[in-house]
Amino acid sequence: MDKIIRINMNDLSTSTETVPAAWAGLGGRGLTSTIVAAEVPPTCHALGPNNKLVFAPGLLTGTPAANSGRLSAGAKSPLTGTIKESNAGGTAAQMLARLDIKALIIEGIPKEDKWYSLHVSMEGVAIREETELVGKWNFAVIEAIEARLGKKTGILTIGPAGEMKMTAANISVKDPDSKIRSHGRGGLGAVMGSKKIKFISIDDQGAPKVPIADPEKFKTAARVFAKALMDHPVSGEGLPTYxxxxxxxxxxxxxxxxxxxxxxxxxxxxxxxxxxxxxxxxxxxxxxxxxxxxxxxxxxxxxxxxxxxxxxxxxxxxxxxxxxxxxxxxxxxxxxxxxxxxxxxxxxxxxxxxxxxxxxxxxxxxxxxxxxxxxxxxxxxxxxxxxxxxxxxxxxxxxxxxxxxxxxxxxxxxxxxxxxxPRSVKGIGITYATSTMGADHTAGYTIATNILNVGGYVDPLKKDGQVELSRNLQIATAAVDSTGMCIFIAFPALDIPECLPALIDMINARFGINLTGDDVTNLGKHILKVEHQFNIEAGFSNIHDRLPEFFATETVAPHNAIWDFSAAEIDEFWNF
Amino acid sequence: MNITVKLFATFRNGRFKVARQEHPQGTSCRTIMLGLGLSEDEIGVVLVNGRHVPLDQVLHDGDTLALFPLVGGG
Missing domain, CATH: 1.10.569.10 (Aldehyde Ferredoxin Oxidoreductase Protein, subunit A, domain 2)
Structure with a gap:
């Protein structure tokens, strides 16, 4: 049975909970943002005891679905002061999914000035004091943990930047070659550092396979989905080559x-x-x-x-x-x-x-x-x-x-x-301005349609259609970020009609449910609104959905383009 | 008229990166594409002087034509 594990760093205790019904249909970003919005006071200090750091694999993570191994990390961001979700590859997400862990919720700050590690396994989560690896850089941490616990150990670690609570610090995730992928944006490494956790090690030995309610239906959909990824020139040829x-x-x-x-x-x-x-x-x-x-x-x-x-x-x-x-x-x-x-x-x-x-x-x-x-x-x-x-x-x-x-x-x-x-690719400027995450290209990647002719074409130098384009992509991205899928599945999904239905079929087959395309769109809208509401309660308003002044006062060569959206035009974004 | 033709990604294989070519007045992007042994369904993006254009766009002396297969990232 799926479970939520809470790690309370105030008193160094852990507890395991069943998944509340309201969270059962959520994964990845949908789940981290829902938990952060429900449990973190929006006005709290991001590096203080009231912030929580949440990790959640996606809805399809751990299954044989291609490209489904992403892990979401969420918290209030010390860099932006907004809600934050940042997702990464690496081996941890699939291990957590096999351990039936829907989310790890790390709360509080230890009373003593000591560093700790978390060890996640079939036995639950153990909190251990850590001395040897404090101050060590990430590659040395990975090497030492592999020597200590075995080569297959999954690892989430912070380097010196996270230990020093720098607001650009990331959380590093071990990849299949013992190198690093990152929960990069928004300073989540500083949040982990504030909780005095140097690393999280994961051992999934003895864990069962992720259950699939309808294996035949899943297999059929997974094949269609993988074919779409391989058939599209961007995901099938351009990205692997260059x-x-x-x-x-x-x-x-x-x-x-x-x-x-x-x-x-x-x-x-x-x-x-x-x-x-x-x-x-x-x-x-x-x-x-x-x-x-x-x-x-x-x-x-x-x-x-x-x-x-x-x-x-x-x-x-x-x-x-x-x-x-x-x-x-x-x-x-x-x-x-x-x-x-x-x-x-x-x-x-x-x-x-x-x-x-x-x-x-x-x-x-x-x-x-x-x-x-x-x-x-x-x-x-x-x-x-x-x-x-x-x-x-x-x-x-x-x-x-x-x-x-x-x-x-x-x-x-x-x-x-x-x-x-954003002056010469105007759609992405709308995404930068309105994203609940602060400036984030992945939140609504209009480059696909503004520059790359994927999912149609909207002229990057004109204002027409950009707000709608960014809105549609931000809604779709919030949903995709909940599945555990890599965002690059969006390239085939925008162009190949079978791709998105196959993705939805896989989710349905995994859980034995009947989501429709509209349900998925509504999920994306719901996630954006939950995140937006958190930001409003944290003190943000439409005034913060603006680009820096210089984009409107300095033209950029070669097209002498300028940022010329009015405030009212940008604010149209949230009309959905 | 003089046209600078730039090729990217797989289009460079067996061809070139950049070339200055002479073409008669009224030449379109499509004519140059066909002359390079490329077909329309291979084309992702056509830029003339940094702006997206349709394949039938007629070129002018001094133009830079850039041809890309469908590529992406982010």
Missing amino acids: GTNVLVNILNEAGGLPTRNFTVGNFDGADKISGETMHDTIVARGGKPKHGCHAGCIIQCSQVYHDQQGKYVTSGFEYETIWGLGADCCIDNLDDIARADNLMDDIGIDSIETAVMFGVAMEAGILPWGDSKEMLRILTEEIGRGTPLGRILGGGAGSVGKTYGVTRVPVVKNQGIPAYD
Whole structure:
């Protein structure tokens, strides 16, 4: 039977509960946001005892459904002050699902100034004092836990950034190769640090298979779903070959690649950091162009990147990281960007927030434009060691902008704006402005329809249709984020008619229920409204659904585009 | 007229990254695409001077044409 496990760090106790009926149909983001909204006082301090950190696998996680192994983490965000859900691959989600754990809810803060670990197994959750790994960086933590508990152990860990409660700190998740995927956005690593939990280890030995109510129906739907993923050119060919970094060239050509802290829309060095160049470099050096973040991923958008000597540098090397440290910081050295990517995993800090932060830090004069060596030094010696400067930088783009008096600070609700200029790709600007998460491209990925001709086409340079596009995608994304599915299933789902019904059929077959397409849409709407209400009660209003002023006062080349939505036009978003 | 043609992702295989080509007045994106041995169902995105255009768009001297298969990420 599915269960909820509560871990009370106030008195170091745990308890197991049956799943309340109201939560039975929820998973992933739908469940973390529902729990946070129900149990966390919206005005609480995100790093105080009243915040809760919730982990939940998706509705389909642990089943043989392709690409269903994502884990959602939720809490009130110390970076944005809003509700937060951040999902990641890795091995933990499927292990928790096999252990019948619908959610882990971590509450309170320990009385004593000690660090702890949680060990999750068939026996429940054990809270143990931890001394050896305190202060250790993430790769060392993973190595030590594997030596202590076995190679198959699932791991969620925080690095020094999380221990120091930096608001850009992430939660790192061990992937199938003992490398790292991340609950990246919103500073959830700081929440875990505030609860003095250095790591969570998971042992699923003896756990049964995830039960499926109608195995035949499931198998049929799973086959249709997997075929749709393989048949679509984006999920079946583009992503496995070039990774997400294929986007550098197309955003650069379309004039939407934010460069030099969002002052222009093209980067001279784009070719050197592009997905095409990265693919050729990986192949030439004996790395892996294809790689999955979890067992059962058939898209394989990740990769393993080697240096000139053929030695491992990083994996899961994403477009947003490469864009941010590359174009936005004017760095065209892909090897150094790869080293920084690995360092950010090791320190446990969000690679999007940190990349946007470096663009602002360069504008502030903390380091020169394009100086990748100084960037690597700052990551290691300032942020990693928690010097006063490192803590300012580890607070993200808004933190460094405020400290240094920079006015061009690309954040919404204090979260860094990623990889797509909202002046020249206007739909994504609506998503940045209105997302319940702060600036988050994945919340309603209009790039698909604005730039990539997936799910139709809406002209990125015009205002027409953008609010509706963003709304529809945000609703659909909230639902998909509840299934445990990778968001890249949206590409085939937008274009191949059989894809979404097959996904719904799998959910129905898993639980023996009869959801319709409308039910799924209503679930997405419901989740957004629950999150929005939390934010309102936390003190946010429509006034916070705005982009920074400079987007409306500075045009961006090459199209001389400007952010020209009125307040009333943006506020239309919430009319559903 | 002089057209800069840029190819991306798999379109580069056995072709080129960027080329300056001479074409007669009135040439469309489609004509250039067909000349490269590409078919319409392989095409994801067509940009002329950084703007999305239909394949039948007629080009002008000095234009940059960028052709992409369907790609995505995020």
